[in-house]
Amino acid sequence: MDETVRPLRIPPQISLYAHKHSIFHLLQDMLSSLVIDQPDDPVSFLISQLQRSSVDIPRILLLGPPGAGKGSVAKKLSAELRAVHVTTDSLLQDQSELSDLPVELLVQRLQHRLNEVDCFSRGWVLDGIPQTRLQAVSLQQAGVIPEHVVMLDAPDDVLLERSLGKLVDPLTGDVYHQTFIWPVDDIITQRLEKGRGPSEKQRLTELQRFRCEVTGLRSAYQHALKIINADQPYADVYQQVLAFVQTRRRSRTPRILLLGPPGSGKSHQARLLSEKYKMVDVCCGQLLRSVAADGSSLGKEIQPYLDDGRAVPDTLVLQVLDQRLSQVDCSYRGWILHGFPCDLQQARSLQASQAQPTRVFFLELTDDVCLERITLKATDPVSGERFHAVTRPAPSSQVHNRLKTRPEDSTHTVTLTLNQYRTHTAVLQSVYPDAVQVDADQDPHSVFEALESRLNTD
Incomplete structure (x- = not known):
């Protein structure tokens, strides 16, 4: 053991006060923001951060296999919380798959996006990002730390049925499915079109890829994670997600x-x-x-x-x-x-x-x-x-x-x-x-x- 390296000792009275008022979590949040934003004037930035600390700014990850309903839930959740819906499409640019994007480039692009004023002031909902444990760990090391992580999941046969039977509203881009999400407005129903997407073979490949990574993703986000069964009516799924993200996740470290x-x-x-x-x-x-x-x-x-x-x-x-x-x-x-x-x-x-x-x-x-x-x-x-x-x-x-x-x-x-x-x-x-x-x-x-x-x- 290196005798020149000693742990920081905090007086017990200060430690008690810090734990009672969640000071350590506040410091972690501020440090994460500094890493992400890297402001030229850190003092002014931290003052503005403290001024907005009384407002819960959503920082949410929605994970799950293809067909679990992540996109629909994320879009509605973003509207409900007035947060920014960050999708894989907005980060891919010239890449066809998120898995094709080098981890370093993913971190760089996501940091840049979350550094923009709308994400900073309103919060964000990441839809389907990250997809691997390596991506998750790299994002955490870069200071992208969510308050809530939701993983939607369902049996493979249900997911494949949804993926193959997807319907899309050409005006809004909203996704529907007759047995999962169906519009209440007949006008929307009449203009639905069959969704274009990967073949059944490609869907199976995507699903298998998720199954290989799911344990690592759960492990990476275990302290902020809630797994929700997506094989139930969409309204029930959404209400469970909303109830979870509206709670304060941060509790005292066990x-x-x-x-x-x-x-x-x-x-x-x-x-x-x-x-x-x-x-x-x-x-x-x-x-x-x-x-x-x-x-x-x-x-x-x-x-x-x-x-x-x-x-x-x-x-x-x-x-x-x-x-x-x-x-x-x-x-x-x-x-x-x-x-x-x-x-x-x-x-x-x-x-x-x-x-x-x-x-x-x-x-x-x-x-x-x-x-x-x-x-x-x-x-x-x-x-x-x-x-x-x-x-x-x-x-x-x-x-x-x-x-x-x-x-x-x-x-x-x-x-x-x-x-x-x-x-x-x-x-x-x-x-x-x-x-x-x-x-x-x-x-x-x-x-x-x-x-x-x-x-x-x-």
Whole structure:
């Protein structure tokens, strides 16, 4: 670890104020605008940006496969919100396909378009842009960051039927379809013409291309994304889109604290949450071992405690946590901390730092179940696999006979750890009076659902 590079330390009082009033998100918005616009007079530009901050300027992406209805929804949404409808056609110019446009040129053209006065003052709705994860990441790096991302989707057969049965109003260019969008005005109906477009083979190719990219697109925009089923009446689809984009997307960056006795499943639930929501999984014990192994001066201070099996002093633990939780990935994606705090002093120290959780969960489990979960575990020294006498027994007597139990999993050690946890449970709950109690004596999927249902509740 480079000792010359240290994370910015913000006093706790300022950090609390900043999170309460969404200062960090305001700064992110202003920085994004600076990157996009690159004004000659940044100070005047930022003043004008602040003056308009009380008005919600829409910044919306509409994504989806061909035939999902993106264009129709985007056009109506732009009219409703008085935002600028930015289409692929307006960016293509001499290219026939968006995929033919080099990523650098796409970013350049889109930045130029969003820099124009109408987009800046009224906001924008991007229709079908980007189409690949590479395009999405490049746009994000260039500061094109939407407030809301909607992905419309439907079964392939429905999408192909719509694409082949498309009808167009020659006067307005509006797209209709008899089973999806049909004009209420008979005059419009009478002048509809069969839409010109790609062949069925080309549509299939476009659809397959989208299916290859959909996972990457969802991942790139997961914190702002809502997926809407487009295989329903157009009016219902549109109302769901409108309701979503009229909400404030930006919420506090998730900072989750998982507490509970040994064996309650904190590490497993943290991994599940991290995999689904891309928050950073911060296990205090693993983090200390990682820092001890990196050769830094802080790591060298920690290593002797780990070698001797002694508890690492709180001052060192807090330094490590402060460094890790202040890194960019934790600041932007949020984090899940487990393995700390374990007592009142540690909890108070954490409260006094910048690393204050937005949601605290206590995983509740009786001592008997904790002992059963831990003490019946054993490791096969040959394969490295871990088995459990009840939930995952060894596959053969040969494997069973060579299993080894770790010292920290012995009944004596686990009982001592449980007694320590129970001693401090009441004071930890007093530090976090709004914590959510979750019954951990059920299958992991049910525990995860209980955690997930409370992540975004007030």
